[in-house]
Amino acid sequence: MSESKPVVYADRQPLPAIEIKNVGKVFSVGNQTVQALRDVNLTIKKGEFVCLIGASGCGKSTLLRIMAGFEKATSGIVNMYGMPIDGPSPERGMVFQDYGLFPWLTVKENIGFGQRQRNLPKAKLEEISAYYTEMVGLTKFADYYPGQLSGGMKQRVSIARVLANDCEVLLMDEPFGALDALTREKLQQDLLEIWERTKVTIVFVTHAVEEAVMLSDRVVVMTAGPGRIEEDIKLELERPRDITAIEFNQVRRDITQYMTSHVSTKAVA
Numbered sequence: 167m168s169e170s171k172p173v174v175y176a177d178r179q180p181l182p183a184i185e186i187k188n189v190g191k192v193f194s195v196g197n198q199t200v201q202a203l204r205d206v207n208l209t210i211k212k213g214e215f216v217c218l219i220g221a222s223g224c225g226k227s228t229l230l231r232i233m234a235g236f237e238k239a240t241s242g243i244v245n246m247y248g249m250p251i252d253g254p255s256p257e258r259g260m261v262f263q264d265y266g267l268f269p270w271l272t273v274k275e276n277i278g279f280g281q282r283q284r285n286l287p288k289a290k291l292e293e294i295s296a297y298y299t300e301m302v303g304l305t306k307f308a309d310y311y312p313g314q315l316s317g318g319m320k321q322r323v324s325i326a327r328v329l330a331n332d333c334e335v336l337l338m339d340e341p342f343g344a345l346d347a348l349t350r351e352k353l354q355q356d357l358l359e360i361w362e363r364t365k366v367t368i369v370f371v372t373h374a375v376e377e378a379v380m381l382s383d384r385v386v387v388m389t390a391g392p393g394r395i396e397e398d399i400k401l402e403l404e405r406p407r408d409i410t411a412i413e414f415n416q417v418r419r420d421i422t423q424y425m426t427s428h429v430s431t432k433a434v435a
């Protein structure tokens with residue numbers, strides 16, 4: 167990757183990137199209600215890499231969607247740098263498992279899509295698009311369409327697209343869940359490189375303990391019925407991390423144990 171153009175975001179260090187206070191979320195389904203989240207508190211610093219982990223149905227996606235502004239909390243406070251989150255914004259880019267690319271646009275057009283809406287001069291738009299296409303290693307495929315790409319390549323486009331759109335908080339909902347093991351590992355390493363290079367804040371939902379330990383500064387364990395935060399574990403492991411190291415496996419075992427002790431009947435990766 168070229169180091170020619172570091173991404174510099176405004177220094178809003180004193181305020182947390184994301185602050186969630188006493189958040190609850192109730193869905194109404196017909197005449198029934200589902201309490202998806204209760205009393206969730208979470209503070210994420212600028213530049214942190216936080217993984218949300220927990221069994222199916224514990225509210226990980228709901229919490230992420232609230233951070234994205236796609237859902238409104240029923241109660242509590244949700245702030246980004248001290249300002250209430252009251253709707254979607256390019257500052258909070260979401261990456262989904264199923265990519266969400268426009269099939270009729272090429273790689274570079276998908277990546278430049280958000281900026282194109284801002285009526286930038288064509289040369290500037292091309293520069294931004296080329297920069298992020300290069301960041302995710304797809305320069306040779308810039309004129310390909312999504313249908314001509316592998317799953318891993320599509321997910322790279324999806325990541326580049328939100329970054330190109332001036333994203334400060336990257337919200338990722340099981341982004342590598344549909345990929346084979348080798349591609350997943352490669353994308354994890356590439357994501358870490360992108361994180362180090364851009365200093366973007368990342369909130370990453372996964373079911374896989376190993377993935378959470380490989381990637382994050384903190385692992386937040388959620389449990390269901392209703393969804394809440396059970397443990398918030400700061401990882402002291404050095405980077406780059408070695409999946410075969412004793413310390414890595416100790417942390418992995420500890421987190422798996424936290425999860426199984428709270429959810430004895432559900433598989434935890």
Ligand SMILES: Nc1ncnc2c1ncn2[C@@H]1O[C@H](COP(=O)(O)OP(=O)(O)OP(=O)(O)O)[C@@H](O)[C@H]1O
Nearest residue numbers: 193194195200202221222223224225226227228229
């Ligand atoms: N739009 C909705 N309408 C009604 N109920 C919903 C809605 N979205 C989520 N829920 C419910 O809220 C709870 C939490 O769901 P959520 O998808 O956030 O969990 P999750 O931990 O992300 O699950 P998974 O790991 O399977 O994706 C579940 O009981 C789910 O059925």
